Amino acid sequence: GQNIDQPTEMTATEGAIVQINCTYQTSGFNGLFWYQQHAGEAPTFLSYNVLDGLEEKGRFSSFLSRSKGYSYLLLKELQMKDSASYLCAVNRYGQNFVFGPGTRLSVLP
């Protein structure tokens, strides 16, 4: 199947840390991407994981567990500009991207 699950909405405070989870069906898995999308704008690439473990990129980190079909995006030192939707996308062998429904993050002052 193609199901990818993410929480619909999350709220956090400026300066805090937030973790956005993504679960997916593991068959044919060949990589997972995280994208950020501000309302009405294009998705922009954040991170890519294909092996288990944590990938760190400044304030953003992404973790993958292939056996569990699980990933998370960790955002540290939250800023108001981080208010956006965060899309998890799974790549499968011989198929195209399937995007999750996205998690709308609101950062409050």
Add this chain to the structure above:
Amino acid sequence: DSGVTQTPKHLITATGQRVTLRCSPRSGDLSVYWYQQSLDQGLQFLIQYYNGEERAKGNILERFSAQQFPDLHSELNLSSLELGDSALYFCASSPGESTEQETQYFGPGTRLLVL
């Protein structure tokens, strides 16, 4: 700026009409992807072209068609438009043939409103 361009930015039309959306990929990218994003849905993959050839098809309606030209720009044609076709249409590009381990770069989108 991703380097992917799309025109027009906004399009308002009536039911039953036909429109064409245009996309120019990043310089050097051979693959172009089309996505539809409605208010209540996530990004839905429509179709991919690689170097002029159709590479993969997703949830694309028969009323919709696309092509990629020798200069690698692509057009998405939407016909017999219905109210439910109102959405943001994104084009993305990547260097190679497959999305496997390739990042896609998205254009700014075309917002289509069908009245």
